[in-house]
Amino acid sequence: MSSALLIEDLAKRFTAGAKPAVDGVSFDVPPGEIVVLLGPSGCGKTTTLRCVAGLEHPTSGRISIGGRVVSEPERGVLVPPRERDIGMVFQSYAVWPHMTVRQNVAYPLKHRRAGGGNSKTDIIAKVNDTLELVGLHDYAERPVVSLSGGQMQRVALARSLVYRPQLILLDEPLSNLDAKLRVRLRDELRRILKQTGMTGLYVTHDQSEAVVLGDRIGVMRDGKLLQMAPPDEIYNRPADAFVANFTGASNVLRGRVLGRTGDKATIDLGAVGKIDAWTPQNLAAGENVRVALRAENARLGESGATNAFTCKVIERRYQGMQTVYDVDMGGQRLEVLELGTAARHTSDGEIALTLPADACWAYRDDGVAVE
Ligand SMILES: Nc1ncnc2c1ncn2[C@@H]1O[C@H](COP(=O)(O)OP(=O)(O)OP(=O)(O)O)[C@@H](O)[C@H]1O
């Protein structure tokens, strides 16, 4: 089956001569899959989404929706947004304030070309089904302005789902909601999208949203797509130091490659000795590397068979469900996280520290800032 969305070498430059906002991005989304674009502010997520929607004119590359080319500047192809059969949900609640919930959701069926040909009973049935899906059936007759932010965002979602577009585009739809609601709607959003079997492209800078919602996550930086993979792969096998750091591997050790066999490297960390690590790169002996490690993967108070070190606890911080230890390992500073708030480790003397080789990831130190 052809891709629901195929993006090939997409580039968008807003100003001639300036750095492109989107710089050679390629990926595809099979039908029914949700892809999340994740990355820091300004990395080109929204611009990519707007190019797919047709709201932005790409500089080069090709975009196909459901096997049909909708944008290819080199051949003069540019299908207007309303002929692309897509739904869109944005950060701001794009609802009609003077209408009820039901009227808002029915609006696209009455006014869209793609939704044309709906009889009155069709419209009622589709609107009811969709209100049920987003949990707003009890609010159908309410004026939309009397709803909470989370409810309004459900109206916006219902409105873009009601005509069952091929593809739904979501740009940080939860970022205006409070933390608790954001988590709830995030989980619900995945259920709703999966229940409809809809294909989704979702943009966020929040990694927890990306992990929950995405079948695959694409990490972007400076207009480029660095890695596109399922969440567990992004988390456990980051393709480079930036992806590792952006998705939470906050510890960075510096060292030099002693040797490498396949994806296993041995790194000289100087005074504290050597460490075994995983690497996705063709590292050569003598190269300077950064070793990334998640705080929760370090084992404080444990002496493993390999990668066993000693350290000193400098500071201990309680963070509700977890405790964070700042430790010093031969002059290199590390953060170690443990669940629970028991003061298991004290600050006097040397204690054991094991850094599991599988959770230590070595990357060439190309001098590029990772944060
Ligand atoms: N209309 C525009 N004119 C000129 N530059 C633009 C325009 N829209 C976006 N840019 C620039 O393109 C780059 C990418 O912006 P974009 O909005 O795609 O980032 P983003 O990843 O969505 O960021 P955020 O997380 O802050 O929403 C930025 O440097 C931005 O300033």
Ligand SMILES: [Mg+2]
């Ligand atoms: Mg954006």
